[in-house]
Amino acid sequence: MPSYFVAAFYKFVDLPNYKELRQELKSFCEERGIVGTILLSPEGINSTTAGSENAMMDLLGHLMSKPEFSNLIYKTSTAEKKPFRRIKVKLKKEIVTLRANTDDFVVRPHAAMGVEVSPSEWNDIISDPDVVLIDTRNDYEVELGTFKGALDPETDKFTEFPEYIDENFSPEKNKKVAMFCTGGIRCEKASAFMMQKGYETVYQLKGGVLKYLEEIPKEESMWEGECYVFDKRVTLGHGLVEGDYELCSSCGSAVDLEGRQSDKFEEGITCPHCYDNITDRRLMRSRERNKQIELSKQRGNEL
Numbered sequence: 001m002p003s004y005f006v007a008a009f010y011k012f013v014d015l016p017n018y019k020e021l022r023q024e025l026k027s028f029c030e031e032r033g034i035v036g037t038i039l040l041s042p043e044g045i046n047s048t049t050a051g052s053e054n055a056m057m058d059l060l061g062h063l064m065s066k067p068e069f070s071n072l073i074y075k076t077s078t079a080e081k082k083p084f085r086r087i088k089v090k091l092k093k094e095i096v097t098l099r100a101n102t103d104d105f106v107v108r109p110h111a112a113m114g115v116e117v118s119p120s121e122w123n124d125i126i127s128d129p130d131v132v133l134i135d136t137r138n139d140y141e142v143e144l145g146t147f148k149g150a151l152d153p154e155t156d157k158f159t160e161f162p163e164y165i166d167e168n169f170s171p172e173k174n175k176k177v178a179m180f181c182t183g184g185i186r187c188e189k190a191s192a193f194m195m196q197k198g199y200e201t202v203y204q205l206k207g208g209v210l211k212y213l214e215e216i217p218k219e220e221s222m223w224e225g226e227c228y229v230f231d232k233r234v235t236l237g238h239g240l241v242e243g244d245y246e247l248c249s250s251c252g253s254a255v256d257l258e259g260r261q262s263d264k265f266e267e268g269i270t271c272p273h274c275y276d277n278i279t280d281r282r283l284m285r286s287r288e289r290n291k292q293i294e295l296s297k298q299r300g301n302e303l
Contacts, residue, residue, distance in 0.1 A: 004082060005053040006036075006231070007060060008210070009074035010046040010095060010185045012109040018042055019091060026089040034059060035084040036231075039095045044110070045069065046095035046185055048231065050083050075183060075210055077240045083231035096185050100162045100193055107193050114191030114202030117178070119212040123222050125203050126150075131176045132169070136161060136186045137228075144235055144245065144254055145225025147180065158186055162193060171198040182227060184208035213238050228254065250274050250286050 015021075018040040025038055029049065034056065036049030049059065056076075063069045100107050117125050126133050126147060135142050135150045142152045153164040169177070177199060179187040187204040194202050205212060209227045216223075218238040226235035226243040234254055235243030245254040249267075251274035259265055264275035268290035269283065278286075 004050045004079040005056045006048065006050040006077045006079050006083060007056045007074050008048045008076075008183050009060070009063075009072055010044065010183070011069060011072055012044040012095070012188065013068050014110070015040065015042055015044055015068060018045075022089050022091060026087060028062060029059065029087040029089075032058060035082065035087050037084070038087075038089045039092050040089065041092040041095045043108075044095050048084075049087070050079060050231075073207075075207060075214070077210070077214075077236070079231070079233055080242070081232060083233060096189050097159055098162065098189055098193065099159045105196070107189060107196060109189050109192040112192050112195045113188055114179070114195055114204045116206040117203050118206050119215040122205055122212060123216075123220070125178055126222065128176065131178050131203070132174050134177060134179045136179050136181045136190045140254070141182070141228040144228050145223065148222045148224055150180075161186075161190055165190075165194060165197075169199075171200065174199065176201045176203070178203040178205075180205035180209060180212075182208050182229065183210050210236065210240065214240050248273060249290070250278065250282075 021040055029038075032051060032055035034049050034051035036047065038045065038047040038049065049056065051059075060072070060074055064072050098107060125131060126149065133147060133150045135146050135152055136158070138156060138158065139152065139154050146152065153161060155161055155164060177194060179190055179202065181187040184205065184207050187208070191202045191204045209223065210229075212221075212223060213227060213236060216238070221238060223238070226237050226245065228235055232247075233242050234245040234247055237243050244257050246260065247253070248255050248271035250270055253271055253273035255265065255271045255273070259272050262272050264270060264272045269286045270278055
């Protein structure tokens with residue numbers, strides 16, 4: 001049975017006291033054995049954390065008791081293994097970094113955002129031939145799965161997204177745009193960016209791909225592949241079932257079952273993505289590191 005209850009949540013809201021919340025939330029989580037990351041910034045909160053179900057409901061209740069988070073929306077799933085090592089509460093300039101702000105242009109998602117589309121309505125929206133469908137995620141995420149017909153910006157990081165939009169689209173030509181991301185936060189900020197740039201109709205998938213995979217049966221789905229997630233589960237499929245990928249300890253690439261059966265895969269050492277580029281020195285260091293990890297596990301220490 002899964003032993004960890006995972007909650008993902010975010011909210012764009014003016015948060016002038018974000019620095020004061022840091023120690024309060026860190027202590028609250030430490031006392032309850034909650035692990036994961038909470039980001040705080042002047043524009044809001046963003047988090048994926050895990051713990052026992054009681055501990056996580058305590059955290060969510062604690063947050064929603066505050067006026068600024070009273071209508072906080074969260075998504076839950078489970079994990080068989082501990083998905084994070086410890087709790088981290090970080091202070092940031094943005095809860096999701098876009099770097100599109102200038103002296104006379106500031107992206108404000110809580111003031112201007114696109115039209116939220118529920119998972120049950122999403123298929124109809126993206127089947128409209130007049131709608132341009134854009135995946136706001138990064139290239140390594142898109143590689144593992146995306147919606148049928150979605151455009152891939154081929155970005156290494158989200159900060160490249162504004163340039164991609166400015167170079168490839170315009171409010172005059174693109175009247176209807178639909179966007180999606182893992183949990184909703186990136187496309188919410190991206191849609192605000194485009195709305196403030198003058199785009200007429202911008203749709204965003206409410207709750208992101210994870211909510212879609214949770215609610216839409218596989219036989220009705222327009223999603224192809226698996227969804228990359230930023231924890232030790234690596235990917236999730238329909239019904240939020242853990243996928244078939246594992247992370248390469250050497251290069252961080254996601255490796256499927258076929259890749260793990262390759263001669264270029266050595267657990268904790270190399271995978272088909274990095275095998276041809278790894279130096280002998282790095283290979284020795286990786287093997288020594290893997291050896292120490294295994295010894296630590298034998299002693300009963302969790303890394």
